[in-house]
Amino acid sequence: MSLTLADVEKIANLARLELTEAEKKQYLEQLSAILHYAERLNELDLTDIPPTSHAIAQQNIMRPDVAEPSLPMEDLLHNAPQQKENQFVVQAVLDDGGSA
């Protein structure tokens, strides 16, 4: 199928990617070509074929519920772009009025 520019913008928003106008045009063309190529999968009759969602099927791998040492807080915060009092600092996500 062919995508539209609106589709590209919608996907970019879902993926939280800021794209330039040039990128949008380029991806519109390239993604349409790749999806068109992928449509050859429609040739196959997949009735009753189960999906394979894992490389090697394993289920419920458990470990004993025993506390183990974790990395020191300062090591884990070391890479943060902004931190304060052992926490990651981000912009406000709630409205100024605090109504949320």
Added chain:
Amino acid sequence: MDISKLSLVELRAMLRRGEISSVAATEAMLDRIVDVDNDLQSYLTLTDELALEQAQAADTRLANGDSTPLLGVPVAVKDIICTEGVPTTAGSKILEGFVPPYDAFVVQKLKAAGAVILGKTNTDEFAMGSSTENSAYVTTRNPWDHERVPGGSSGGSAAAVAAGLAYAALGTDTGGSVRQPASFCGIAGLRPTYGRISRWGVIAFASTLDQVGTFGRTVADTTALFQAIAGHDPNDSTSLNVPVPNFEAALTGDIKGLRVGVPKEYFIEGIDAEVETAVRRAIAKLEELGAEIVEISLPHTSYALPVYYLIAPAEASANLARYDGIRFGPRVTGSDMIDSVKKTRALFGPEVKRRIMLGTYALSAGYYDEYYGRALKVRTLLKQDFLNAFEKVDVIATPTSPTTAFKIGENVDDPLAMYLQDIFTLSVNLSASCGLSVPCGFDSKGLPIGLQLIGNALQEATILNAAYAYEQFASWHKQLPVHGKL
């Protein structure tokens, strides 16, 4: 004696006999890196001081009669594998300056084995690519022809090993990223079975397809590194809790009675004639060595590429959601929180954005069944092809790549042409088989050609021994590239 020309196995034996020191071997590698790597650009980060410390410690232990599996052997690690205290970028600007607080399990294993880590090698951004041109940092060149790519995504590791800048190296292989660069650079590269090696601390691309792999100039070298890092890890619930065979001891060179399948779907239009000739000749050698050649069919082969390019981007789009500029990596501040995340994620390179977009679309409401869901079902058929084949044969032999190394810039504007590079390798990942590439000749331009050998899940010993038998006979690994000029 040129220390850099020794194989890992030769070096290890000399270290144990006290005929050479780890410091001397490490210095030889570091000197050579200074000479050659300005042109080649295989390393992103050199850890020379750490390496010399590790080498000194190894020499002390060697003098005391210690002999852990890789004691004193200098190796390289792909820069998508976390190393404590050493920058790890995944070839991406979005991880610029990131210094992991821990070692990946495989790096812990390397250190426990006594290896000396020379540095971190270049990679396509988040391992997405077949030429290493998608690295946000440098363009690695092929040691056999500096105008050509080394393959990818583990192109830095492959080029470093081929050029004698490490005795062996770690890579990762999600769709062929160890085997194809091994083929392009004329060395041996193994992609083990999914679950054979822990992925803990390996930056995720596609979680049902990713696996750590190993490079060596010889099959035995590749095997020695693999042996050191294989095994169960409680921190990776997908790592298999099964015994690890003695792979090195399995290299007997005896392949009498081995059943080698040749799938007709892999000798198709579009494959380079010189590649086909070399691979067919290699298969004939296997027969001379006592193998039985069987024509087989993997009927769904032509669907592997579209399946892969739906599943891998879908998994990637989920895995890469974590790069939001909040907990690690750079942050680009925008008008609000969401805007900051979007602006920060604009640091991803074009191929990564393309795959995130593709994956997001394939998983989005209304298209999930049509694209991702359908791809998962065809994956079942592909897997069944291999299981059926492995009832008749022990090993499947194919070309690793349809061509030899292409020129830098040749495929960058056409993603589909670049994706076709992986056409012979990615079924191994989709079917959870294991595979390797071993050199099987050169084309008329002097570029290496690779033979791919595929085995059933957990049958690495079988394919390694077949490759070893072939290598002993063919000796392509004795030809080394010439460096120092562009």
